[in-house]
Amino acid sequence: MAAESVSDRLVGLLTVRGEDLGAEWSDKVAGSLGGRVSRAEVQRELKEIYTALVAALAEGGMDGRGEAFGEVRALLTELSRNRAHQGFTPTETAVSVFALKEVLEPALSGDDSDLQAYLKFSTLLDTLGLFTMEVYTRTREELISAQAEQLLELSTPVVKLWDGVIGVPLVGTLDSARTMVVMEKMLQALIDTGSEQAIIDITGVPAVDTEVAQHLLKTVVAARLMGAECTISGIRPQIAQTIVALGINFGDIVTKATLADALRHALRRSGLTLSRTAPQAGAR
Amino acid sequence: MNGASSASQTLEITANAGVVQARQRVRALAQQCRFSLVEQTKLITAASELARNTLIHGGGGTMTGGLVEERGRRGVRLVFDDRGPGIPDVDLALTDGWTSGAGMGLGLSGSKRLVDEFLLETVPGQGTTVTVTKWAR
Amino acid sequence: MTERVPILQIGNVLLVSIQTDLDDQSVMLLQDELAAEVVETGAHGVVIDITAVDIVDSFVGRMLATIASISRLLDAQTVVVGMRPAVAITLVELGLSLGGVRTALSLDKGLRLLERARAESLEEPEPDAAAGPGADGVGPDAAAGL
Secondary structure: OHHHHHHHHHHHHHHHOHHHHHHHHHHHHHHHOOOOOOHHHHHHHHHHHHHHHHHHHHOOOOOOOOHHHHHHHHHHHHHHHHHHHHOOOHHHHHHHHHHHHHHHHHHOOOOHHHHHHHHHHHHHHHHHHHHHHHHHHHHHHHHHHHHHHHHHHHHOOOEEEEOOEEEEEEEOOOOHHHHHHHHHHHHHHHHHHOOOEEEEEEEEOOOOOHHHHHHHHHHHHHHHHHOOEEEEEOOOHHHHHHHHHHOOOOOOOEEEOOHHHHHHHHHHHOOOOOOOOOOOOOOO | OOOOOOOOEEEEEOOHHHHHHHHHHHHHHHHHOOOOHHHHHHHHHHHHHHHHHHHHOOOOEEEEEEEEEEOOEEEEEEEEEEOOOOOOOHHHHOOOOOOOOOOOOOHHHHHHHHOOEEEEEEEOOOEEEEEEEEEOO | OOOOOOEEEEOOEEEEEOOOOOOHHHHHHHHHHHHHHHHHHOOOEEEEEOOOOOOOOHHHHHHHHHHHHHHHHOOOEEEEEOOOHHHHHHHHHHOOOOOOOEEEOOHHHHHHHHHHHHHHHHHOOOHHHOOOOOOOOOOOOOOOOO
């Protein structure tokens, strides 16, 4: 019963001077955002939330996570997501909710019942504020992982070196996530280009440890299962040393010192012979 | 999107067709969870191995599958349950190449590598329960 | 419930294209029928097209390896064509390398691989012992020795 009267009181407070409170709220929030969101936009967003909030209170709920506040949470989700995408700080996002406390404070009469209602309302707004923070953080995390994915895509090109020969120049540190992407991309490229030879060039890879070697081996085996052969090139002297020191066994996988050597090898395996037109001492 | 652990469904695996159904059920779950194609393929393959184990070694049983959400991650959890003879030596059964039947001995050890979490509970004479979970990346 | 996968004959080659999710019994049936067909037709090559297959588990993997071994005994070569990247990655993780099974990217490439292999085996009567470093020009024996 008490809870009901509290929410009734709040609905009363919020509706009697609804227009004024809403406008004040918008002003406060728009001010804190430093004009990066237009006043009209803020007003539109907050008016919707305000209406939904009053409706939820009228339904008798005081639990911000309850069913009655579904609409409010949906609106707050949209607001937080937008703020996160537009690059606003967590404070600038949460203030949209918390500013309502300040706005309501002067409207209180000073009665005990008002005070109690205000405290309850404050708790409710805290809950909703935390909710916006959760959505904000989640959105930022999504953004970060989307960017990480884009980076992966960018950093792993698959290039055609010759008819039937593709090359994958790896640059930077290889971790398992990245190797997965490379692997999938290369295998798909084999099909798309109908290439039976692939060269994985690790000239730009600073270090090869057991894990990276394992990933490379798996890629080569997967390619073989599909009917293509891989050559690993760009094994610098110090990398060759680590590989031997770690006791990594590349099995029957062909490794070459340079991409040029690997290309020559791949071409020969696909049945092509290279010859110079001018009589000259061959490199080989 | 679909809230925490959506209602799990149980499937009887008592014949070869059950293994096919298990694959189809798991494919639907993996797609619902928006797995990448490779992750999807890995999970379905693991399910196929485990469902066959349930059928052949467990003398039939059930697969219960559903979506799970934990610490912000979403995934698919599958439970294979049989009332068969159980596995006397779990470590041995999880060794590559070890087989008690006509398979290649990659059923358990192989499917363990295809999922993120793998839990095997077995009581000789009472049955085996294998619970696997794969998280969406 | 058991499904029959049609086995087509093109010249001296038997072609099987798996189009549906087969249950284990259908897989065994296919293995038996293929062996019988190889003997009956005297085919020198078998092409198994798995382009449409999105899952190869150890059971199907074993069937592919067994068919390859059986055909080899019957003097026929087996080529598995069209394996999808996701399937290949999964097989590697599963620990299955399909030793002894030749693979090709596409049906077309698979048929050419068979032709080449046939021509070579006719040229050199006993190439079996040739385990030397003769890598030149020879199609890779995919997945062998893994």
